[in-house]
Amino acid sequence: MTFPRIAGRPVARSQLADAVFELLVAALGLGVLGLAVAIGLNLAGEAGPALGQFGPAFFARSIWDPVREEFGALPFIYGTLATSFLALLIGSPVALATAIFLAELAPGWLKGPISYLVELLAAIPSVVYGLWGLFVLAPVLRTTVQPALGNWLGFLPLFQGPFYGVGIFTGGVILAIMVIPSIAAVSRDVIRAVPNDQREAMLALGATRWETIRYAVLPAARSGIIGLGVLGLGRALGETMAVTMVIGNRPEIPASLFAPGYTMAAVIANEFAEATSDLHLSALFGVGFGLFLLTLLVNILARLLVWRVAWGPVGGE
Amino acid sequence: MTSHRYVPTGNYRRRKATSLIAQGVMVLAAGLSVGALFAVLGFVFVQGISGLDLNLLTQTPKPPGEAGGGMANAIVGTFIVVVLACVLSLPVGVGAGIYLAEYGRTGLLAQLIRFMSDVLTGVPSVVVGLFAYTVLVLPLGHFSALAGGFALGVIMLPTVTRATEEMLRQVPDSIREAALALGFEQWKVTLRVVLPTAFNGVLTGILLAVARAAGETAPLLFTAFGNPFWNLDPTQPMAALPLQIFVYAISPYDDWHRQAWAGAFLLVALVLAVSVVARILGRRTPARF
Numbered sequence: 011m012t013f014p015r016i017a018g019r020p021v022a023r024s025q026l027a028d029a030v031f032e033l034l035v036a037a038l039g040l041g042v043l044g045l046a047v048a049i050g051l052n053l054a055g056e057a058g059p060a061l062g063q064f065g066p067a068f069f070a071r072s073i074w075d076p077v078r079e080e081f082g083a084l085p086f087i088y089g090t091l092a093t094s095f096l097a098l099l100i101g102s103p104v105a106l107a108t109a110i111f112l113a114e115l116a117p118g119w120l121k122g123p124i125s126y127l128v129e130l131l132a133a134i135p136s137v138v139y140g141l142w143g144l145f146v147l148a149p150v151l152r153t154t155v156q157p158a159l160g161n162w163l164g165f166l167p168l169f170q171g172p173f174y175g176v177g178i179f180t181g182g183v184i185l186a187i188m189v190i191p192s193i194a195a196v197s198r199d200v201i202r203a204v205p206n207d208q209r210e211a212m213l214a215l216g217a218t219r220w221e222t223i224r225y226a227v228l229p230a231a232r233s234g235i236i237g238l239g240v241l242g243l244g245r246a247l248g249e250t251m252a253v254t255m256v257i258g259n260r261p262e263i264p265a266s267l268f269a270p271g272y273t274m275a276a277v278i279a280n281e282f283a284e285a286t287s288d289l290h291l292s293a294l295f296g297v298g299f300g301l302f303l304l305t306l307l308v309n310i311l312a313r314l315l316v317w318r319v320a321w322g323p324v325g326g327e
Numbered sequence: 328m329t330s331h332r333y334v335p336t337g338n339y340r341r342r343k344a345t346s347l348i349a350q351g352v353m354v355l356a357a358g359l360s361v362g363a364l365f366a367v368l369g370f371v372f373v374q375g376i377s378g379l380d381l382n383l384l385t386q387t388p389k390p391p392g393e394a395g396g397g398m399a400n401a402i403v404g405t406f407i408v409v410v411l412a413c414v415l416s417l418p419v420g421v422g423a424g425i426y427l428a429e430y431g432r433t434g435l436l437a438q439l440i441r442f443m444s445d446v447l448t449g450v451p452s453v454v455v456g457l458f459a460y461t462v463l464v465l466p467l468g469h470f471s472a473l474a475g476g477f478a479l480g481v482i483m484l485p486t487v488t489r490a491t492e493e494m495l496r497q498v499p500d501s502i503r504e505a506a507l508a509l510g511f512e513q514w515k516v517t518l519r520v521v522l523p524t525a526f527n528g529v530l531t532g533i534l535l536a537v538a539r540a541a542g543e544t545a546p547l548l549f550t551a552f553g554n555p556f557w558n559l560d561p562t563q564p565m566a567a568l569p570l571q572i573f574v575y576a577i578s579p580y581d582d583w584h585r586q587a588w589a590g591a592f593l594l595v596a597l598v599l600a601v602s603v604v605a606r607i608l609g610r611r612t613p614a615r616f
Binding site for chain 1: 338342343345346349351353354355356357359360363364366367368370371374418420422423424426428429430431436437438439442443444445446447448449450451452453454455457458461462481484488491499512513514517522528536538539541542543544545546549552569572573576577584587588591594599600605606
């Protein structure tokens with residue numbers, strides 16, 4: 011914001027100081043902008059050799075052989091997408107229902123503590139989720155949930171094959187637990203922002219509590235909630251440590267969800283520090299660049315959806 | 328008896344039952360979310376406390392197979408790397424936040440910075456690690472704590488920027504105008520009046536960013552790299568608590584698994600303590616972000 015200034019010598023000096031300060035903070039602001047650009051440029055630059063050698067097919071080849079220097083990112087792209095969608099499939103209904111509970115149903119004395127606990131879930135470091143996933147979740151899934159799914163849905167190739175414990179399915183479950191708090195906490199705020207008139211009008215028509223939520227509250231909060239879901243997807247796509255520890259680390263595209271796989275973030279985490287050949291390093295940068303573009307796209311989409319809500323109240327149609 | 332468009336048929340009893348079932352499902356979901364927290368925290372506390380001993384806090388790691396050893400160097404390393412991250416990111420983040428709140432409220436450039444800063448929040452931490460590798464590891468020719476601090480700083484930056492902006496915006500314009508009317512220059516108004524008024528809120532944002540950065544593992548893997556020995560030199564590879572937990576967790580040794588749980592307990596305690604302090608500070612200001 012600018013304020014009118016009075017001419018005069020002492021004021022002129024202070025105007026100079028003001029101009030310098032404004033320039034300084036504007037430069038720092040530009041630094042934030044430049045950083046985002048620099049990340050993209052640096053990764054693309056380092057990925058150059060691998061992308062030059064394999065061309066765009068780098069992202070469509072399913073071979074990853076550091077010994078013979080043959081690289082393709084498809085198994086990792088599949089693993090990343092499969093675990094992330096699985097996470098949203100499991101996590102977002104739970105998160106949404108939790109948000110509705112917190113915003114609409116919970117008695118006042120319970121709202122604060124439960125919101126607080128759900129937000130604490132988001133503060134736990136990813137490596138701790140990984141540790142828990144590896145030693146607690148994976149064995150439990152292998153002995154209970156996976157055999158059960160195999161029994162019910164075993165006619166689908168997705169649910170066939172031996173139960174390893176570690177694999178794409180377990181990766182999806184741990185990611186689901188990790189995206190729940192981020193979706194739930196902000197969905198609650200979006201739901202709360204729906205004007206009370208809508209609820210009262212619906213209740214006055216004789217609707218039950220659930221009908222009020224279903225027909226008067228959720229439609230109004232819809233685009234915000236979808237935006238948060240996409241934001242959660244972005245988080246799941248880039249999540250590294252927890253998935254790295256339970257995914258099984260096999261660069262293949264398995265038919266079964268129970269089999270070990272690999273994700274883009276996980277292969278970088280595991281192989282980067284130990285990669286010896288320049289082409290291997292460059293290929294890992296290529297995977298990183300692909301992951302950067304993917305999350306960038308998803309985040310821009312999510313921000314546009316969430317910002318639409320911030321611009322004004324969206325009425326139910 | 329009229330029927331509403333949304334509720335075409337149905338007797339009251341059936342609708343009431345549907346409503347009750349739906350509410351039950353939502354209570355169950357909330358229970359599941361909270362249950363997950365207790366499942367994770369419960370194991371970390373039980374396994375962590377039983378694995379905790381004095382060696383963990385005072386010794387450096389021992390070679391595989393030898394019992395004992397600890398994570399003292401990793402604990403100190405985490406503090407050093409996080410302090411480096413703060414030194415690098417706070418001036419830029421707070422400055423950019425001041426620009427957004429005080430100078431570029433509606434400008435196109437400010438909108439662009441705001442958008443890119445939000446997008447930066449979504450860049451995966453492992454990708455930030457790759458970026459830090461190209462900026463500080465390749466030119467120096469070796470891994471270093473400085474590169475780790477840089478990576479964590481980049482992760483903290485967007486959070487600090489947006490938190491600063493939000494909190495400065497909470498300060499009413501009448502306070503700025505009062506200071507200007509007294510003859511303060513605008514930069515002094517910003518630094519001496521507006522920033523101190525919003526101080527608690529800004530600090531809350533910074534602490535939440537620190538809590539997140541302290542638990543990050545992926546960006547440190549090929550920047551700080553880890554180190555089994557004592558090292559206080561920021562230009563050399565340095566151990567960090569999350570790195571040590573990762574390496575021990577995927578190792579085949581039972582004693583290392585015990586230490587991984589104990590380390591996880593320490594890390595969770597550290598991160599939660601910082602978050603709780605941040606929240607208590609934040610409660611004093613009306614705003615949240």
